[in-house]
Each structure stands twice: as structure tokens, then as C-alpha cells.
Amino acid sequence: MNSALLTPLFLAGLCMASAPATSPDTSNDGKQHTPPSRQDISAYLGYESAVILKNNSLRKKDIDLPAFRKAFAATMKKKPNLEQFNAYVDSIQPTIDAATHQLEQRNLKLATDTLQISRNFLEENGKKPGIVKTSSGLQYRIDQQGAGSAYDEEQHGENPLYSVRFKLLLMDGTLLIDKTEKAIETSDSIGLEGFDEALTLMPVGSKWTLYLPPHLAFGDATIYQDGICIPGNSVIIIEAELQSIKKDTRVIHPDGTVTDRPTQ
Incomplete structure (x- = not known):
């Protein structure tokens, strides 16, 4: 507001x-553009x-x-x-302030209601066959166990590069992110703590479905992005396929450029 x-x-x-009024554009490829x-x-x-x-x-x-x-x-x-x-x-600033407060209260109520929904979801999901729970609260299901090795700090370093395909969804199936067409390389798994944890456990070649409780996902803040609402305290579901793990040999310079680290 x-x-x-x-x-x-x-x-x-x-x-x-x-x-100004435009005429057909033929400047770039020789084709006429309406x-x-x-x-x-x-x-x-x-x-x-x-x-x-x-x-x-x-x-x-x-x-x-x-x-x-x-x-x-x-x-x-x-x-x-x-x-x-x-x-x-x-x-009309007082009206704007009142409307802003109203929206904040609406988002707060949404997050409060979603917290109970998330708790019920995780409780029921945790009882399903094949669901594994970690001490952090992360839940996951192994849909396909890979034949490759899992993360090893000595081999891959403290901040490895994961090549992974994944989808992010809400509990109701709303698609948030789809990175399944082409694997992406990431060292921070888009900043979701539960995703970080899962990637350290998955053997290469694995396909897992992850269930991130709110504290391992986006937390209690309601987020609006690309016209989609992610209620605060939401469980985030991730369908992930880990394709490779390697040591990060990149050097990120102050100007943002990235180069390979020189060999010793």
C-alpha cells in the first residue's frame, strides 16, 4: 500500500x-515483425x-x-x-497506514492458521510408510536410491557444488519453482536449510521427496512472489534429483566475476 x-x-x-507509431521492424533478422x-x-x-x-x-x-x-x-x-x-x-496517509496495518494482520492470521495446518500435515506424513525423519525435523522419502557416493567433506570440501534438478511445491500442490528441465549447479540450495541437509545425505543418482518444516524452509513470514502467496509457516515439498557432487574450485572476485582456482 x-x-x-x-x-x-x-x-x-x-x-x-x-x-511514436511503429512500422514493421526488419532491422535485425530480415524478417518482417508485426x-x-x-x-x-x-x-x-x-x-x-x-x-x-x-x-x-x-x-x-x-x-x-x-x-x-x-x-x-x-x-x-x-x-x-x-x-x-x-x-x-x-x-490520505492515515488511510494508507490503516490499510497497511490491516494487510499485516491478515498475513499474521494466515501464518498462524498455516502453522496448525503444517503441524497436522507433518504429523500425518511422518506416519506414512517409507518416510524418514531426521533430528532437525526434516522428513524425506526415497523414491530412487542412487548408486553414487554421498557428500564427503574430505573429498568435496566444506562448500561443494551440487548439480541437482528439483521442484518446489506448497502442501496444496502449488508449484513455486521448477528446475527439472535442466540441472542447476548450486552451493547453497537456494538458501533452504532443509534442502542443504538433504543434499548432504543423498547419494548421487538419488531421487528423494523432501518435506521441509517451516523452520527449515521460509520461516514464519508470508512471502508474495510472482503473484503467488507463500503463507508463513508453510511446509515446503521438494522433489529433488541429485546428479553430481564436486569440489568447488571457483574463485568469486569482488567485482562478481568467477574464475577457476589456480592449481597448486
Whole structure:
């Protein structure tokens, strides 16, 4: 509910409104490219606007669409007066603060409700045949046990590189990340403690299904990303296939470039 949210939308609309008419583009590959239709661009901007709003925990019922359309039309009709807009924001700041508090309370309740759902899920899941539980609370099922070796600190070093394919899902099956088409190399498993632990246990060639309790996943904070809500205290399910483990010989320089470590 921050006024800064309007900036990307305003800029996108301003650029589209002020862009000169285009002719077919043949500059790059010799092929004639048809200019995008007004309908396509409008649909694109509508999608981007909705994702931005959803990423800030807003729902459709939070938006007064007639007021939204009126403000949008008025802004597109004439040159925006940012000074006037900022004055308007200042005048309704108490309303913005109240709405922000309401959203925070909604997210807090969502996380509280999800905590009990996660506890019930893990309790029932832990009783299923084939489920292994570790002392940290991680649960996993071995779908295919690999014939390769597992992580060894002496052989692979303290921060090995894992080549892994995986999917991240919520308890209801909502797909968060899909990295199954091509394996990725990672030394931090996208920052999930439970994933880190599992990778140190999996033999190469294994396919495991992991069940990360909240404290080994994203914790108690509700996260909105790409228009998807990850409720606080969620169990994260990971379908992982470990393809290789090797010692990390990279050197990451201060400017961000990466090179191989010189051989001794």
C-alpha cells in the first residue's frame, strides 16, 4: 500500500502512451515483425499491474475498480502532476497506514492458521510408510536410491557444488519453482536449510521427496512472489534429483566475476 507501487505502472503507461507509431521492424533478422496489437499490450500491462499488486499482498476485493479506472484515466489524459499527487498521498496517509496495518494482520492470521495446518500435515506424513525423519525435523522419502557416493567433506570440501534438478511445491500442490528441465549447479540450495541437509545425505543418482518444516524452509513470514502467496509457516515439498557432487574450485572476485582456482 505504498505510493511507490504506482511508479512502475505510471512509467509503463506513460511510455506506451507517448511512443511514436511503429512500422514493421526488419532491422535485425530480415524478417518482417508485426507491431504488437493494442489489445496485447493492454493485456500485458494488466497482467503486470495485477502481479505487482498481488506481490504486495493485495487481493481483488481490496481494489475499488471504478476508482482505480478513474484515477488511471485521469492520469493518462494529461501530464501527471507529481507534486499534486504527493500532496494527495499525504492527505490520505492515515488511510494508507490503516490499510497497511490491516494487510499485516491478515498475513499474521494466515501464518498462524498455516502453522496448525503444517503441524497436522507433518504429523500425518511422518506416519506414512517409507518416510524418514531426521533430528532437525526434516522428513524425506526415497523414491530412487542412487548408486553414487554421498557428500564427503574430505573429498568435496566444506562448500561443494551440487548439480541437482528439483521442484518446489506448497502442501496444496502449488508449484513455486521448477528446475527439472535442466540441472542447476548450486552451493547453497537456494538458501533452504532443509534442502542443504538433504543434499548432504543423498547419494548421487538419488531421487528423494523432501518435506521441509517451516523452520527449515521460509520461516514464519508470508512471502508474495510472482503473484503467488507463500503463507508463513508453510511446509515446503521438494522433489529433488541429485546428479553430481564436486569440489568447488571457483574463485568469486569482488567485482562478481568467477574464475577457476589456480592449481597448486
